[in-house]
Amino acid sequence: MRSRKKTVNPIGLQDITIVDDAKMRKAITAAALGNAMEWFDFGVYGFVAYALGKIFFPGADPSVQMIAALATFSVPFLIRPIGGVFFGAIGDKYGRQKVLAATIVIMSLSTFAIGLIPSYESIGIWAPILLLLAKMAQGFSVGGEYTGASIFVAEYAPDRKRGFLGSWLDFGSIAGFVLGAGVVVLISSVIGEEKFLEWGWRLPFFLALPLGMVGLYLRNALEETPAFQQHVEKLEQGDREGLAHGPKVSFKEVATKHWRSLLTCIGVVAATNVTYYMLLTYMPSYLSHNLHYSEDRGVLIIVAIMVGMLFVQPIIGFVSDKIGRRPFIIAGSIALLLLSIPAFKLINSGQLGLIFAGLLIIAVILNFFIGVMASTLPAMFPTHIRYSALASAFNVSVLIAGITPTAVAWLVETTNDLYMPAYYLMVVAVIGLITGLTMKETANKPLRGAAPAASDLNEARELLQEHHDNIEQKIEDIDTQIAELQAKRENLVQQHPRID
Template identity: 65%
Template sequence: MRILRRKRKPLEIDDINIIDEQKSIQAIKAAALGNAIEWFDFGVYGYVAYVLGKVFFPNASPSVQMIAALATFSVPFIFRPLGGIVFGRMGDKYGRQKVLATTIILMTLSTFAIGLIPSFDTIGIWAPILLLIVKIIQGFSVGGEYAGAAIFVAEYSPDRKRGFMGSWLDFGSIAGFVLGAATVSAISNILGETQFAEWGWRIPFFIALPLGLVGLYLRHALEETPTYQQYNAQQNNAQKNSTPQQQSEKPNTFGTILSKYKRSLLVCIGIVVTTNVTYYMLLTYLPSYFTHNLGYAENHGVLIIIAVMLGMLFMQPTIGWLSDRLGRRPFIFMGSASLLVLSYPAFLLLKTDVIPYIFLGLCILALSLNMLIGVMASILPALFPTNIRYSALGIAFNISVVVAGLTPTVTATLVESTQNLMMPAYYLMIVGLLGLVTAYYLKETANKPLAGSVPMATSPEEAEELLEALHDNIEQKIEDLDQQILQLQEKRQKLADQHPKID
């Protein structure tokens, strides 16, 4: 039986979204600030892990205290996929803006609550239990945060600037981490180590509240993304013209997403694992590695890492801008290759106890990370169509982050059990190999519309250029298909010539 398909209406100039530049900037600010709060907590937690170990696990040895504190950091990552599933489904059904307003409330309150938890000496075993509960709530809310923020920025970005605009999302991550680390360092220096360990460590967590209120205000003031608005309008029109049976059809499940977008899911997982293992190794584990394993003074490595992170802030938008011109794949290739080849030399430099060499080693690792995070936020949303973008990305991203989030705990355990200080380097080398494989299978997304979406431009003139480029691309694809058909016809004829009964 032949299935008749209705001819699709050709894409015209009026179909292209013209993005208001001011609204794009507001979207970036709102998304980046939420990401900054998430990484502000990570920065603070990483730098006060040794204190939290004493406050919440006072009866353990120093090594076990640090591992326990880092484990409390890692365990909530197990709950991130649940948050990704819940918030992803909500984001695809009700819109991105509403979900992001919800996640920033939960994230802010849970970070603030850490500073309120009494010590083990005050309430006993309930202290670490409450810490774990708060971190689980935080993990659940963060499960919908990064994926939603990346989608929000991508759906507000014109095709030719998506790399640059997406790079500001992780600019917020680095800025939040630097702010968290700098806050801990400043308060520790002002109060002294004794008072900081007694009560001063709580202050950085309290600072998350005013930051979160600003972020909530920015997100609440934003409109829904143009891409989702257009998709929602199309769905409403389709709903009016659909039959009751079509209206009762169930939404896409993870099983159907997996069957239709397996390659995209695997590429997403590969990129996120490679990037976030490097992220957590450099930003969360290394502070404890410097003080506990290398025996450096607390501020010895902290100040150097902060200086390197400040350099990363400038590199981040630069790489995003370059990716709009050179493509995203080259940076995934280069960042992964750098991890594979240069991680070992970098950690040799970190062990020298010579500040210039330590700085150089950190710069090598930071540049590797920059090349990955500079393009991640612009790649991931482009892998999936609008109707399942939040659900698919929320699940794939957070499953990957579960693996990456174990990095501080696993690395600390490996170093303690083997007494081999180069274990972090080996860990990163394996991850670099994974990144190279992922880059090989990644299709280029630069300067192209999001999957299943119309092109987006900043002006009518740019819209005309995009439409012309799109038509040229379609013509080229048709020519390629015609060439393939011709080759197949020639191949068929050769086979037919060998058979007496086939023309």
């Protein structure tokens, strides 16, 4: 049988995707709003955990109430990998936009449902059961939400601006937290703590429905990403019949060919999300329950920290387009390892200014991670498996990170050591550092399996020249390797009497 040589056409200017600014802005807005919706609920839940503990676990000790409420927050993370596998396969087969429309519907409805659940006094054990079911529905939808949103933004963004544009996704996360916390503080201060515990805690969850409707409207108006459209067009040219059933996704390929990328993804997400949940979900309860600050005062401190994070977030993304993503992962991990104990010494000082400074240290370190995560992760996998691979790896690591509030609360109560959160962060810092040192740089490079993407024609010309220069350098490297191998061959030939 004769083998036919595969013809590869030279890459020209026509092969570079020039991103439409209007479509790109819509994509980022819709993705960030959905992420804000997700973290609005997580923020509200973290800030009203003390209230939920009293309402759904009224007979327990106050410490047990808080741990039980935080455990209800953590249990849905067991469901996230299932949602990740389900939505990941759909996203790679039928497109990213369809999944993002579905996840925001499930997320908003399940969050709204929490506000409808009667108290333990009204329906007994069914109250915490219904709460758990609503949180599990959230976990299922969130399994495909963040990964889908980050892929959507990454596949729309020009190569040289992917870090800056991707940073707005987690800007939405922080904004959702700020909104959730602000709503809790506003309602609690207006109606008082007694009425807040009676019925006011429900109001923040009710806001999820209108927010979800806005997000659904924006996402339904979006077009599919250029990278996925290019992938489908290639399939149309090669296998029209197979395309009728959607692109094929091989999990064996993900596990065997891309295991290094999977491990890198797990390391980055674990370091990022443990720090995230420690600061934004656990710390409000830590300040109120362990340091005996009033709930409102603890929340206000965290809200002030998050507002500051909003300003830092896009700066990190912008700088990462200039110097790369790896420096931020490495620097953030080293800072977390060295500064966690000093930060908690400040937090436990009892002085408001020092408490704020300690939390600010952790917040800036967190910015180093989340400022680059949304642009780093999608670049690790090729287009045809990007959603499946990223969703699987992301949700496995989030499964680990999601137990952070419950685990740390239990460790503090068991050991009576207020520095347990710092030790926890230091362990995670080692994981982040190993990951940062071993990962490949992805800044200013096309996504794997996708054409280069530019903001305008001039930038497209520059990218094309860089691409050609890169090819020339690779050819020179190969020629050097061939010459070295040829010299080794000649040396070996001379040592053998019967080989010319």
